[in-house]
Amino acid sequence: xxxxxxxxxxxxxxxxxxxxxxxxxxxxxxxxxxxxxxxxxxxxxxxxxxxxxxxxxxxxxxxxxxxxxxxxxxxxxxxxxxxxxxxxxxxxxxxxxxxxxxxxxxxxxxxxxxxxxxxxxxxxxxxxxxxxxxxxxxxxxxxxxxxxxxxxxxxxxxxxxxxxxxxxxxxxxxxxxxxxxxxxxxxxxxxxxxxxxxxxxxxxxxxxxxxxxxxxxxxxx
Amino acid sequence: xxxxxxxxxxxxxxxxxxxxxxxxxxxxxxxxxxxxxxxxxxxxxxxxxxxxxxxxxxxxxxxxxxxxxxxxxxxxxxxxxxxxxxxxxxxxxxxxxxxxxxxxxxxxxxxxxxxxxxxxxxxxxxxxxxxxxxxxxxxxxxxxxxxxxxxxxxxxxxxxxxxxxxxxxxxxxxxxxxxxxxxxxxxxxxxxxxxxxxxxxxxxxxxxxxxxxxxxxxxxx
DNA sequence: GAGATATTCAAACAATTGTTTCTAACCGGG
DNA sequence: CCCGGTTAGAAACAATTGTTTGAATATCTC
Numbered sequence: 001x002x003x004x005x006x007x008x009x010x011x012x013x014x015x016x017x018x019x020x021x022x023x024x025x026x027x028x029x030x031x032x033x034x035x036x037x038x039x040x041x042x043x044x045x046x047x048x049x050x051x052x053x054x055x056x057x058x059x060x061x062x063x064x065x066x067x068x069x070x071x072x073x074x075x076x077x078x079x080x081x082x083x084x085x086x087x088x089x090x091x092x093x094x095x096x097x098x099x100x101x102x103x104x105x106x107x108x109x110x111x112x113x114x115x116x117x118x119x120x121x122x123x124x125x126x127x128x129x130x131x132x133x134x135x136x137x138x139x140x141x142x143x144x145x146x147x148x149x150x151x152x153x154x155x156x157x158x159x160x161x162x163x164x165x166x167x168x169x170x171x172x173x174x175x176x177x178x179x180x181x182x183x184x185x186x187x188x189x190x191x192x193x194x195x196x197x198x199x200x201x202x203x204x205x206x207x208x209x210x211x212x213x214x215x216x217x218x219x220x221x
Numbered sequence: 222x223x224x225x226x227x228x229x230x231x232x233x234x235x236x237x238x239x240x241x242x243x244x245x246x247x248x249x250x251x252x253x254x255x256x257x258x259x260x261x262x263x264x265x266x267x268x269x270x271x272x273x274x275x276x277x278x279x280x281x282x283x284x285x286x287x288x289x290x291x292x293x294x295x296x297x298x299x300x301x302x303x304x305x306x307x308x309x310x311x312x313x314x315x316x317x318x319x320x321x322x323x324x325x326x327x328x329x330x331x332x333x334x335x336x337x338x339x340x341x342x343x344x345x346x347x348x349x350x351x352x353x354x355x356x357x358x359x360x361x362x363x364x365x366x367x368x369x370x371x372x373x374x375x376x377x378x379x380x381x382x383x384x385x386x387x388x389x390x391x392x393x394x395x396x397x398x399x400x401x402x403x404x405x406x407x408x409x410x411x412x413x414x415x416x417x418x419x420x421x422x423x424x425x426x427x428x429x430x431x432x433x434x435x436x437x438x439x440x441x442x
Numbered sequence: 443g444a445g446a447t448a449t450t451c452a453a454a455c456a457a458t459t460g461t462t463t464c465t466a467a468c469c470g471g472g
Numbered sequence: 473c474c475c476g477g478t479t480a481g482a483a484a485c486a487a488t489t490g491t492t493t494g495a496a497t498a499t500c501t502c
Contacts, residue, residue, distance in 0.1 A: 006479080022341060024245035028460065038481050043461060045479090118394060119340035120243060126397075154406045158418050161398055162387045166426075169386025170379075173339060176347075177382055185375045196432050197379050204429035205387075208421040227449080249490065259451050264491060266449090 007045045009035045015056045019112040023053055023120055054128050057117065060110050061129070064100045065136045071096055072139060086147040090202060093140065094195055107191050108174060115172025148206065155210065163202045170194065228266045230256045236277045240333035244274055244341055275349050278338065281331050282350070285321045286357045292317055293360060307368040311423060314361065315416055328412050329395060336393025369427065376431060384423045391415065 003009065013035035017026045028049060032039045046052040071092045075084045101110045117125050141160060148156055170177065171194065182188055224230065234256035238247045249270060253260045267273040292313045296305045322331040338346050362381060369377055391398065392415065403409055 022245065024243065027458075029458085038479095039460095040462080040482090041480070049460065115340055118390070119336055154402065154408055155418065157402060157406065158391075158398075158415070159422060161391055162419070162422055165387045165390025166383045167386075169339070169390050170382055173382075173386075177379075181375065181378060185378065187375055194379070197376065198383070200429040200432050201380060201383055201426045204425040205422045208425035211417045211421050248488075250488085259449095260490095261451070261492080262449085270490065 006037055006041055010037055010042060010045065010052070011056060011059055014052060015059075015109055015113065018053070018056060018116065019109045022116060023122055023125075028052075050122075050124050053122065053125060057113065057125070057129065058132070060100060060113065061133050064096060065133055067099060068093065068096045068136050068140070072136075072143065075143075082143075083146045084143055086144065086206060087203060089140070089143055089147055090199075090206075094199075098192070098195065107171075111168065111171035111174065115168050118168060152210075159206055159208075163205055166202065166205075167198065170198070227258055227262055231258055231263060231266065231273070232277055232280055235273060236280075236330055236334065239274070239277060239337065240330045243337060244343055244346075249273075271343075271345050274343065274346060278334065278346070278350065279353070281322060281334065282354050285317060286354055288320060289314065289317045289357050289361070293357075293364065296364075303364075304367045305364055307365065307427060308424060310361070310364055310368055311420075311427075315420075319413070319416065328392075332389065332392035332395065332412075336389050339389060373431075380427055380429075384426055387423065387426075388419065391419070 004012070010031065014026070014031045017031055017034070020026075028042050029039055031037075032042060042049070042052055046055055075088065075092060076082065078084075097110075098107065101107045117129060141156075144160065145153070145156060151159070171191065174191065174194070178189055225233070231252065235247070235252045238252055238255070241247075249263050250260055252258075253263060263270070263273055267276055296309065296313060297303060299305075318331075319328065322328045338350060362377075365381065366374070366377060372380070392412065395412065395415070399410055
């Protein structure tokens with residue numbers, strides 16, 4: 001079997017090392033040695049470590065956004081009034097996330113990278129992701145807005161991030177949690193099982209009753 | 222105003238730098254210079270950078286676990302059959318989280334550290350937290366078990382981690398989200414507001430309908 | 443106040459980091 | 473065949489990392 005060329009060999013190795021140990025904790029020498037590639041190759045092909053990190057993300061996010069856009073196109077066509085039911089929207093997003101890495105590496109790496117992208121304080125990464133892929137997300141949230149007209153805008157904003165937290169946190173820490181679950185309950189869980197479990201929880205979260213209106217706090221002398 | 226002694230000066234500076242930039246991205250020299258302390262002081266007082274990180278966590282988690290244990294004691298006394306309603310349990314936990322850092326620094330730093338502790342792949346930290354503070358958590362989950370007897374054990378396990386993800390993810394990324402929310406909706410949000418919003422969402426998530434039973438996949442020839 | 447202990451300090455240590463440089467090898471088109 | 477630009481390679485670079493050392497200073501005890 002022919003070895004892939006240098007840049008994909010670097011990307012393949014880098015993404016699993018990043019996912020395993022984080023960005024700052026993974027040295028270029030560690031990557032290049034495991035990839036059987038010269039150290040200088042990274043700076044030659046990518047320019048810098050930062051750009052390598054972004055390239056790792058792009059290889060996942062580019063096909064994802066493409067699929068997601070297509071899926072939303074299809075949905076908007078199927079519901080000509082522009083109001084797609086919430087469950088359908090969430091389901092479409094879940095399917096797109098599930099399909100993307102299937103071709104190549106594991107979904108686990110993808111989710112772990114997403115989690116790191118949010119938590120690790122690599123400023124450049126956050127900016128890069130927002131600029132490059134903010135478009136699909138706002139398109140999605142606009143559809144969610146039409147699907148949940150009863151929700152105040154602020155409330156919907158926060159709830160979307162609540163469930164984003166649930167998904168990223170769970171799937172990105174999946175390995176550790178899976179071990180515990182398997183040890184304590186003897187049940188081997190796949191990512192698809194988890195999505196199955198997430199579905200009703202996410203839907204319930206989005207349609208929870210509104211919180212009591214915040215009283216402006218009045219100082220009592 | 223008298224300056225606090227060296228070790229607390231180090232801890233005070235370290236915790237905000239860690240929360241801002243992560244552990245690996247924060248150098249001891251950065252900490253010691255901002256704390257007006259000699260570089261060697263860290264290794265003298267704490268032994269190593271790892272131990273400093275653990276000490277930063279301990280200063281938050283020790284008082285938290287103490288309060289949390291007391292709160293659970295009080296609840297178990299109030300409900301002698303050992304069945305505390307779920308809402309009360311969640312409320313108690315929220316209150317303990319909110320109260321702890323009030324004395325000293327901001328709740329924001331605490332939550333950010335918690336998020337980093339989960340996502341950053343500092344193996345020693347995970348182990349330290351589990352060994353040192355796993356006790357309260359399992360006590361809490363046992364109470365949750367009694368409060369939700371209708372939930373299968375596995376399902377409850379996952380749902381607890383779902384909402385854990387929501388809370389940590391949201392509160393730990395609060396700063397960035399707050400900026401967006403304020404810009405888009407002109408509404409300044411405090412941590413307490415967020416807890417207000419989280420309450421109904423979390424309760425709904427825990428009491429969502431069970432997912433459809435997973436069919437064992439049968440290969441169709 | 444002398445002596446012992448605890449703390450601070452500047453300096454150096456050894457290891458590792460990302461990046462650059464320059465040379466050698468490759469490879470397709472004249 | 474050999475020449476052009478592209479890729480691979482070994483080595484060195486400069487900067488930064490956590491940690492250690494040994495002397496100076498402060499703090500406390502008897």
